[in-house]
Amino acid sequence: MLPKPDTIVAIATAPGRGGIGVIRISGYKLEPLASAIFGALPPARTIHFTSFKDSLGRIIDQGIALYFKAPHSYTAEDVLELQGHGGSAVLQMLLQRCLESGARLAMPGEFTQRAYLNDKIDLAQAESVADLIDATTTQAARSAMRSLNGDFSRVIHHLVSELINLRMLVEAMLDFPEEELDVPDLSSRDTKLSAIKLEIDQTLSLAQQGSLLREGAHVVLIGQPNVGKSSLLNCLSGEDVALVSEIPGTTRDVIRQSIQLNGVPLHIIDTAGLRDTADQIEQMGIARTRTTIEKSDVILLLLDATHGIGEQDRVILDALPRETPRLYVFNKIDLSNEDARVERQGDAEYIYLSAKTGQGIHILQQKLLERIGWHHESGVFMARARHIRSLQSAREHLGKASAEIFRAELFAEELRLAQDSLNEITGEFSSDDLLGEIFCRFCIGK
Numbered sequence: 001m002l003p004k005p006d007t008i009v010a011i012a013t014a015p016g017r018g019g020i021g022v023i024r025i026s027g028y029k030l031e032p033l034a035s036a037i038f039g040a041l042p043p044a045r046t047i048h049f050t051s052f053k054d055s056l057g058r059i060i061d062q063g064i065a066l067y068f069k070a071p072h073s074y075t076a077e078d079v080l081e082l083q084g085h086g087g088s089a090v091l092q093m094l095l096q097r098c099l100e101s102g103a104r105l106a107m108p109g110e111f112t113q114r115a116y117l118n119d120k121i122d123l124a125q126a127e128s129v130a131d132l133i134d135a136t137t138t139q140a141a142r143s144a145m146r147s148l149n150g151d152f153s154r155v156i157h158h159l160v161s162e163l164i165n166l167r168m169l170v171e172a173m174l175d176f177p178e179e180e181l182d183v184p185d186l187s188s189r190d191t192k193l194s195a196i197k198l199e200i201d202q203t204l205s206l207a208q209q210g211s212l213l214r215e216g217a218h219v220v221l222i223g224q225p226n227v228g229k230s231s232l233l234n235c236l237s238g239e240d241v242a243l244v245s246e247i248p249g250t251t252r253d254v255i256r257q258s259i260q261l262n263g264v265p266l267h268i269i270d271t272a273g274l275r276d277t278a279d280q281i282e283q284m285g286i287a288r289t290r291t292t293i294e295k296s297d298v299i300l301l302l303l304d305a306t307h308g309i310g311e312q313d314r315v316i317l318d319a320l321p322r323e324t325p326r327l328y329v330f331n332k333i334d335l336s337n338e339d340a341r342v343e344r345q346g347d348a349e350y351i352y353l354s355a356k357t358g359q360g361i362h363i364l365q366q367k368l369l370e371r372i373g374w375h376h377e378s379g380v381f382m383a384r385a386r387h388i389r390s391l392q393s394a395r396e397h398l399g400k401a402s403a404e405i406f407r408a409e410l411f412a413e414e415l416r417l418a419q420d421s422l423n424e425i426t427g428e429f430s431s432d433d434l435l436g437e438i439f440c441r442f443c444i445g446k
Helices: 031-036 088-100 111-116 123-134 137-149 150-177 181-215 229-237 279-296 312-321 361-371 385-404 408-426 432-439
Strands: 008-011 018-027 049-055 059-068 077-088 217-223 254-263 262-269 299-304 325-329 341-345 348-353
Touching: 008 077, 008 088, 008 111, 018 088, 018 111, 031 077, 031 088, 031 432, 049 088, 049 361, 059 088, 059 137, 059 341, 077 088, 111 123, 123 137, 123 150, 123 229, 123 408, 123 432, 137 181, 137 385, 150 181, 181 262, 181 385, 217 229, 217 279, 229 254, 229 299, 229 325, 254 361, 299 312, 299 361, 312 385, 325 361, 341 361, 348 361, 385 408
Parallel strands: 217 262, 217 299, 299 325, 325 348
Antiparallel strands: 008 018, 018 077, 049 059, 059 077, 254 262, 341 348
């Protein structure tokens, strides 16, 4: 537990008009503050109806006070919650009264940061608090809750424990080099290493799925003008978010729309049609299209099923980044009298559909999920980019350890580095800069 810090306060409910508003206070020796505002600190974990008063004894609001005594609170410090009416003016007056009574305004995420620093939760759990608040799909919320309950952390702690056991075995071999090593010791070393590598691969797979739930994927629609990009965007989103016209060049700027497929958020981006044009505004839209393509996770190249792949389409294809996954979508099968289907040629997949009638859209949705790497697994937990990097780093160090298995000193060092990478996830090994970066993104009051 940290040395007893100062008392912090913040409005914990969202801004705006509401039935209830909550002021959260955390620190130690909250009796003077409570006495100044409503008379006396109530017994722990009991609902106390009272009047909140200003410095002149005038009533600001009436509500309830809840007191949680350390360490049995969210922050592991003494916590006081004042629950009153949800008007913004009332809450600001009550907040100001708390500041006058000795508290200071909390920084973004400071309540959760104190919970982490006071060993109530680890760093992965702390991050999942913000992920739960920010979740935009049911799947994302459930995965964030799993991480908040410690499922992700328990997996990481188990991996660290297994690494420690392996390191102990290897260190024992280093300490007694003059003694002949038993075959069972070498066999145990190899078995443990293989088991840890397999578990890290499985954990990384689950974390990558969780990262998709958290971040989603960016899908860009490109193609010649009037090929049906805006119609496809409207069909995927289920609403008219883009203008549809037979006049080429109607879309002049990038249009973004977020949708959900199987609980996975996808950010669909409709772009200006790629062609040579003298229209300066359309040229600006095309320039933005090219920038958007470079940042996308999946490219949907729309083609006209009535014409097939033409010369201009091949020009567009040649300009696409080769490393970005892509799907070829032949639109307007309602005009070419074809059936919705998927054709595969090598690594390329050609999807035939009609954005106008919706025929074949379910095929595209399934292929989109496959292209972004989504495969539903039980036990998915929310993960961030830094978690993925740490797991990948641990896997790389274990790979290097396998290559140095006959040089015990180097083998042991790679195991240590793998353990450090895993410890970064839960915060056993982290820098102050990392903590600042994480908690500054939280909302004030949490």
